[in-house]
Amino acid sequence: MKRLYLAVLILAGLLAGSLLSAGWVGELTDSCRTRLFEAQALAERGEWAQARAVTQEVAQAWEDREFALYALMHHDEVDEIVLSLETVREYLEAEEAGRYAAANAALMEQLRLLAEMERPSLENVL
Amino acid sequence: MFTTLVRTVILYILIIVGVRLMGKRQVGELEPSELVLSLLIADLASVPMQDLGIPLHAGVIPILALLSMTMILSVLTMKNVRFRALMCGRPSVIIRAGKIDQQEMRRTRLTVDELLEELRSKGYVDPSEINYAILETDGSLSVLPYAGLKPATAQQLHLDSRETGLPTVLINDGRVLEHNLKGRGYDLRWLEKRLAERDCPEPSAVFLMTVDEAGGIYLARKTI
Structure with a gap:
């Protein structure tokens, strides 16, 4: 019976871990998207310096959690976000409104899809 | 390179621990569920070993989940006869009173060649000599001959x-196993004496030496 309890405990631990990880990724991407949306609003008002600062915060937050992100997700997907963030920052530096808006929208969509992929849903299971 | 090495070591240890937890079964004696588990684990472990773009947990979590489920199933099969029959199947009587049950052979997809091969490997060539097969x-064939055809025992x-x-x-390949020697109540002097009786100069010249509970000694000298 000890083995049965141990096995059930491991399965429960794995289930809890997977739910926590999905929740954490969801929270992180949601907060990043909110901040990126704010940055876009600032850029649209012509406040480029503040938009750059907000985007820099998002990039820093992402970088700070890179270890966990690489451990939890496929490395290609994490790399893509890093590259997209870099592109967005470049357009912000150049203050190219059209290209920045397109790149930022693509980045927000990438973040949404990443969270969606980790979400414990029937859609993902199937 | 380093990542591949570390991942391989982690996954290897995980698999060894898992297989050890499955119990002392030989590969040839795997139940269907254990065979499936072995195949799946081998496949799951190899992917994160080779593809560094995949996180390690992509291999570790399914392996842990499979091992846990196997442990749960093994406890349930021990506790419940019906569940055991469902998971492991039931033994099939292929030969009864010398007659081959063709229906059962078809059901278990056992060919005549395989049956005869199994019988030959157990020392029988004629199915009519078999009372039960x-x-x-686990896929092995148990052969029970008629009482009159069983080898006679000393009794x-x-x-x-x-x-x-x-x-x-x-002595194992020239090395004296002192723990075993003491366990039998002997010492090195006794061993030297027994070797001298057999014209063996020293333990390093012995390939294998055993002693049974009645004091009978088997000794094989090194030839190479």
């Missing part, structure tokens, strides 16, 4: 059959 759930022949017990290895 049972295909076990049946009223022969003196002295029990010699389990032989203990005293």
Whole structure:
């Protein structure tokens, strides 16, 4: 019976871990998207310096959690976000409104899809 | 390179621990569920070993989940007879009173060649000599001949059959196993004496030496 309890405990631990990880990724991407949306609003008002600062915060937050992100997700997907963030920052530096808006929208969509992929849903299971 | 190495070591240890937890079964004696588990684990472990773009947990989590489920199933199969039959199947009687059950052979997809091969490997060439041949759930064939065709035992022949017990290895490839020697109540002086009796100068010249519970000694010298 000890083995049965141990096995059930491991399965429960794995289930809890997977739910926590999905929740954490969801929270992180949601907060990043909110901040990126704010940055876009600032850029649209012509406040480029503040938009750059907000985007820099998002990039820093992402970088700070890179270890966990690489451990939890496929490395290609994490790399893509890093590259997209870099592109967005470049357009912000150049203050190219059209290209920045397109790149930022693509980045927000990438973040949404990443969270969606980790979400414990029937859609993902199937 | 380093990542591949570390991942390989982690996954290897994980698999060894998992297989050890499955119990002391030989590969040839795997139940269907264990065979499936072995195949799946091998495949799951190899992917994160080779593809560094995949996180390690992509291999570790499914392996842990499979091992846990196997442990749960093994406890349930021990506790419940019906569940055991469902998971492991039931033994099939292939030969009954010398007659081959063709229906059962078809059901278990056992060919005549395989049946004859199994019988030959157990020392029988004629199915009519067999009282029962049972295909076990692990795929092996148990053959029970008629009582009159069973090899005669020493007891049946009223022969003196002295029990010699389990032989203990005293020298293994030139190395004296002192723990075994002491366990049998002997010492190095006794060993040297026995070697001298057999014209063996020293333990390093011995490939294998055993002693059974009746004091019978088997000695094989090194030839290379």
